[in-house]
Amino acid sequence: xxxxxxxxxxxxxxxxxxxxxxxxxxxxxxxxxxxxxxxxxxxxxxxxxxxxxxxxxxxxxxxxxxxxxxxxxxxxxxxxxxxxxxxxxxxxxxxxxxxxxxxxxxxxxxxxxxxxxxxxxxxxxxxxxxxxxxxxxxxxxxxxxxxxxxxxxxxxxxxxxxxxxxxxxxxxxxxxxxxxxxxxxxxxxxxxxx
Amino acid sequence: xxxxxxxxxxxxxxxxxxxxxxxxxxxxxxxxxxxxxxxxxxxxxxxxxxxxxxxxxxxxxxxxxxxxxxxxxxxxxxxxxxxxxxxxxxxxxxxxxxxxxxxxxxxxxxxxxxxxxxxxxxxxxxxxxxxxxxxxxxxxxxxxxxxxxxxxxxxxxxxxxxxxxxxxxxxxxxxxxxxxxxxxxxxxxxxxxx
DNA sequence: AAATAACCATAAGATATCTTAAGTTTCGTC
DNA sequence: GACGAAACTTAAGATATCTTATGGTTATTT
Numbered sequence: 522x523x524x525x526x527x528x529x530x531x532x533x534x535x536x537x538x539x540x541x542x543x544x545x546x547x548x549x550x551x552x553x554x555x556x557x558x559x560x561x562x563x564x565x566x567x568x569x570x571x572x573x574x575x576x577x578x579x580x581x582x583x584x585x586x587x588x589x590x591x592x593x594x595x596x597x598x599x600x601x602x603x604x605x606x607x608x609x610x611x612x613x614x615x616x617x618x619x620x621x622x623x624x625x626x627x628x629x630x631x632x633x634x635x636x637x638x639x640x641x642x643x644x645x646x647x648x649x650x651x652x653x654x655x656x657x658x659x660x661x662x663x664x665x666x667x668x669x670x671x672x673x674x675x676x677x678x679x680x681x682x683x684x685x686x687x688x689x690x691x692x693x694x695x696x697x698x699x700x701x702x703x704x705x706x707x708x709x710x711x712x713x714x715x
Numbered sequence: 716x717x718x719x720x721x722x723x724x725x726x727x728x729x730x731x732x733x734x735x736x737x738x739x740x741x742x743x744x745x746x747x748x749x750x751x752x753x754x755x756x757x758x759x760x761x762x763x764x765x766x767x768x769x770x771x772x773x774x775x776x777x778x779x780x781x782x783x784x785x786x787x788x789x790x791x792x793x794x795x796x797x798x799x800x801x802x803x804x805x806x807x808x809x810x811x812x813x814x815x816x817x818x819x820x821x822x823x824x825x826x827x828x829x830x831x832x833x834x835x836x837x838x839x840x841x842x843x844x845x846x847x848x849x850x851x852x853x854x855x856x857x858x859x860x861x862x863x864x865x866x867x868x869x870x871x872x873x874x875x876x877x878x879x880x881x882x883x884x885x886x887x888x889x890x891x892x893x894x895x896x897x898x899x900x901x902x903x904x905x906x907x908x909x
Numbered sequence: 910a911a912a913t914a915a916c917c918a919t920a921a922g923a924t925a926t927c928t929t930a931a932g933t934t935t936c937g938t939c
Numbered sequence: 940g941a942c943g944a945a946a947c948t949t950a951a952g953a954t955a956t957c958t959t960a961t962g963g964t965t966a967t968t969t
Contacts, residue, residue: 583858591862593854606851642836649843656846657800659853660787664777666860667893668785671956690916699861704956706918865926884946898926900948 524552524575524627531573531599535647542641549633553626555579561602561618561626568607568614570628574600577624578688582617582696592697595621595685601651602626621689671700672708718746718769718821725767725793729841736835743827747820749773755796755812755820762801762808764822768794771818772882776811776890786891789815789879795845796820815883865894866902 525547532538538546550573555561561579562568579596581604593616596602607614608631629637637644665674675698679686686694695705719741726732732740744767749755755773756762773790775798787810790796801808802825823831831838859868869892873880880888889899 583862585862589862591858593858593861605847609847638840642839645836645839645843646832649839649846652843652846652850653799653803656850656853659850659857662857663853663860664785664787666857667787667891668777668779668783692916697861701957702917703919703958707920707956710918886946895927896947897928897949901926901950904948 524625525550527575527599528573528627532647535650536643538643542643545637545641546629549637550627550629553628555620555624555626557620557623559620561620562604562607562614563617564615565613567611568604569631570603571608571631571634572602572618573627574598574602575625575627577620577622577626578685579618579620579624580693580697582619583615584617590617590696591699592693595682595689595693595697597685621693666699671698671704672711674698675705675708676712718819719744721769721793722767722821726841729844730837732837736837739831739835740823743831744821744823747822749814749818749820751814751817753814755814756798756801756808757811758809759807761805762798763825764797765802765825765828766796766812767821768792768796769819769821771814771816771820772879773812773814773818774887776813777809778811784811784890785893786887789876789883789887789891791879815887860893865892865898866905868892869899869902870906 528546528550529538529543552575555577561570561572564584574596576598579602580592581594581596581602582590582592584590596618602618604614604616604618606612607616611631638648665677669677675694678694678698691705691709692702695702698705700708722740722744723732723737746769749771755764755766758778768790770792773796774786775788775790775796776784776786778784790812796812798808798810798812800806801810805825832842859871863871869888872888872892885899885903886896889896892899894902
């Protein structure tokens with residue numbers, strides 16, 4: 522299936538696009554192949570694209586003063602990979618987005634995106650709903666972080682993203698959970714014993 | 716100033732409303748006064764309103780199996796208080812929203828909100844931008860939670876919300892940070908000594 | 910297939926944070 | 940202004956999590 526058709530199917534979850542709107546996205550989204558360890562965004566660069574993932578997986582992360590990386594989120598098929606803050610402000614990003622598996626993505630430039638919003642109000646609607654759903658997920662993650670133990674957070678992660686739990690190295694999951702890989706290892710060991 | 720005018724000014728931060736759109740909100744938003752400790756939403760109830768805060772402050776929190784409350788966010792003047800998940804799904808909420816100071820708010824019902832979206836696309840746009848900004852803030856908070864110590868998170872909170880840090884009891888801030896009030900007390904004590 | 914690098918497990922000692930408890934201060938209500 | 944309730948502080952012992960180190964396993968590259 523063509524990538525642009527997969528994007529169209531994605532929008533069917535919200536307000537489906539008509540022919541004109543489909544043509545509009547078909548003419549501005551560009552397909553790119555990204556190899557493992559390649560960056561979609563690096564700290565200091567302005568995030569100039571909205572990226573839709575067709576296949577593969579990326580991680581978004583920040584690096585602290587001690588050069589330690591912290592995974593903010595994983596982005597997989599049918600999800601959007603963008604640093605909203607940098608994208609809209611057009612200022613340098615504080616974040617990295619890196620492929621943890623080889624990927625096929627569709628990208629739209631900043632200007633084309635604003636044009637879409639202006640000419641086809643449906644995109645305001647669809648992206649409003651998309652980000653509302655992401656907001657709910659993120660709020661749930663915050664609740665976990667302030668209320669649950671590392672073991673509970675790990676179990677929650679595995680329950681929520683069973684596919685991801687297998688595809689990713691443990692160290693990446695540990696970074697996402699906010700714990701050390703060694704501690705995640707002991708947690709898993711304890712779970713087996715139970 | 717009339718509450719509805721404050722809401723109109725709020726929208727001026729995004730795409731300002733025209734007369735027709737202003738009349739539309741003026742006819743559907745209802746003002747309510749909420750006393751301290753009164754609930755805007757309780758677990759088990761469906762969240763039936765989108766609430767805009769004119770004055771005062773509320774906390775959104777969840778209660779865990781041990782009956783311990785965890786503050787997910789504070790909501791102050793010019794912010795929106797809603798459980799998006801319950802509001803759109805029309806299913807019982809898992810959350811509470813409670814006034815920590817007496818409040819004046821404007822509320823719009825679920826059906827009126829959907830009508831607004833349908834008849835005036837500008838609201839899709841404006842609420843898309845509003846929630847995108849909230850998403851960025853929340854993502855930053857997640858990064859803090861997975862990468863920073865409790866002391867760093869406290870200092871960040873005070874820097875980000877200096878007004879809130881004074882208005883709220885420490886126990887409420889501790890709950891927001893995901894630590895015990897006793898530990899926050901020692902943290903503050905250590906900071907003074909430094 | 911060998912060589913190298915990445916990943917995972919385990920454990921000991923260190924640090925951050927929690928729990929419990931008691932005492933003090935501040936706030937809200939009468 | 941007095942009283943009871945809520946909020947804050949302090950401290951000791953308990954628990955969760957981190958750091959460092961080491962060895963073994965699995966994946967990637969040559």
